[in-house]
Amino acid sequence: MKFQASTKVQIPRGTDDIMPGEVEKWQWIEQKAREICGLYDYHEIRTPVFEHTELFHRGVGEATDIVEKEMYSFTDRGNRSISLRPEGTAGVVRSFVEKKMFAQPQPTKWYYMGPMFRYENPQAGRRRQFHQFGVEAFGSVDPLLDAEVIALGMQYFKSLGLKDVRVEINTLGDAESRQQYREKLITYFEGYMDELSAEAKSRLYKNPLRILDSKDARTKEIAAGAPLLRDHLNETSRNHFDTVIRTLDLLGIPYVINPRLVRGLDYYTHTAFEYTVDISGAQAGSIGGGGRYNGLVEQFGGPEMPGVGFGIGLERVILALTEQQVKLPLAQGLDCYLITLGEEAKLVGMKVLQSMREAGLRVDRDYMDRKMKAQFKTADRLQATYVAILGEEELKRNQINVKRLATGEQETISLDQLISHIQQQR
Template sequence: MKFKASAKYQIPRGTDDLMPGEVEIWQWAEAKAREICRLYDYKEIRTPIFEYTELFQRGVGEATDIVEKEMYSFQDRGKRDVSLRPEGTAGVVRSFVEKKIFAEPQPTKWYYMGPMFRYENPQAGRRRQFHQFGVEVFGSSDPALDAEVISLGIHFFESLGLKGVRAEINSVGDPEVRAVYREKLIEYFEPYKAELSTEAQGRLYKNPLRILDSKDPKTKEIAQGAPSILDHLNEPSRKHFEQLKQYLDMLGVEYVINDRLVRGLDYYTHTAFEFMVDIPGAQASTIGGGGRYNGLVEEFGGPEMPGVGFGIGLERVMLAIGEQKVDVPVKTGLDCYLVTLGDEAKLYGAKLLNEMRHAGLTADRDYLDRKLKAQFKAADRLQARFVAILGDEELKQGQINVKQLATGEQETVKLEELIPYLKERS
């Protein structure tokens, strides 16, 4: 009888089951991220998966796609408005302020990893539940920190063996610059208002910088002629951007200046950047991005305290790893598959298997009382390097037969020597 899964019990659209074989690649990439952060002295922080909705409205910006259209928001049983986190920075800043970390010696360097949630149109590398690796640094306005954060991201991609990842950078100025530039954009786009997408028309007077980020073909074409923010930087913003470029040059980080890069969040000041890589089949080649947010800590009730960080989409990292056929050094298979023949051998086998595992060997055995031939097939399917065969007679003699599957060679060793024998050859 064929089993057909009920639609009632199918996975929600835009989410994924990460299966054995895939999970190991994720674990490897996550371990690389943690190792890179350790080298740069960044400490891990873990914040809740849901927060009060107002946190994201205030921190991310009410005129952003995330807040307007993409958040998973609901009321809890106490009638409080809560949302699944759509990004990581707001929660990290909230923790920094709530725990009064700003009163401690600065800078504070943190990183995070975990699931985020946005109600988007699912496609390759863009899921409704997705995962991010991000870093946040508080307490310094030094452009050297902007460069360090960008360099850390590039270092992470290089550690994975990814090729052709580049940084695109821009300055979005300080509040003074953005106020002037906002008026310049409104002045430019107003004559084209009827030709803009409905979404861009809605943003024209609320947040015209976001029009530069539009995916609508006609709007993108019009935006190409918009004034450049780099032509409207004041002296502090211009100096910050020039110093950032000097640090990136010194660090050997390749970058491209993109004066249309504004990012999709309202909290950025000065530096904005994206990590780019070509991924055929994905709508965009952005694999991560971030920037400086000097007013966000203050916005959440803390003192005036600068910050800078990034978020990298791990689903897109996995796409790039697959597309570039990166050789992932994930260990597969068993060190030893234990075959037991006879009741006494089966009972003792439980002890022997336990000892192998405690000695650091990957080991398994049959639990279905299959014949010898079927057990060898199972060992082959599980990619075992060795099969150890223990019968009642061998147990009495204190011996066990060990067969190396790759060569077919078989030896008889003493039971107490089995583990050293396997470890020496694993």
């Protein structure tokens, strides 16, 4: 596609420019995620933003909304079908298998952060390019690891200052329980075949559990009367879930058991959960979720190897922080704004500026040849603590004038003492 010179090029729908003044919030919540993961001994992994489309068909599930409707897929120059990643787990599991990490001592505990892509109707907290923070823990079937993952997410929200975050939790059972329940669901929904939505009908024999998550009004009414999975759990599944719940009670983590919670991905077994908080304009108040996926490593060609994890939507986190008016401890303003008078002072000022930066001070200067009064206004706008004024006369005496903007207090000090003077007053 060719654009004329006068054509206005705009950002694609459902994407955002994160501008200075806003991006600092993102940096802070990302740094908090890294700090919390460090406390739990989770290590960062970075996977490609695009993968072979088959990865998501096999891992996420062909009967999911993501694969059926929302993936950004294209054929590359090698005639390969490629998709932008719609979620983080599949790529992480692919890497775990491809790098043969299953041969290492377990568990393996990783976290990731970055952009994901889904073609859906843009709304508050739901964008076509969005960002996730997620964790994955491989190698253990211990339900205590499920509880640890849930607790990690809750500690992250607490560290941000978010209040009233809750966990909705359910069990999807093991393969044996799921198969028995699947047959019960098919039998039940077959009795309403003429009333189900077209989408529900298409999923009935592929993955009937997905019908429980339908958005169609009549299908939701029918699904409300469907058998509950918890009534068809075997002893192993029931014991696993009971241990998770008892552990959450012990840790003081608030939760609600939601027997209809199935999540939007096919790979979950046993524990499934969502983090919820009240957010105006954001669907269902969900800010993240996850669960256990004990068969996913095998689907990608690895050995039998369990896993559990979550993904948290960072746009949703920002929305929740804004909604609750949480004041973030962001660094604001400069330590010093440098004003120079005269050509020689202007040149030497660059060396002074660089020395201050190398000492870890946040500093800036004028590059627009503004008058001194205008430069003071700029320093005030940039919330500078100090203004340092270097003129030709001061330069000859190896001195500099320093003014504290908040008080108006001004003094002349040795140029060599400028850095230590500001550092002592920080």
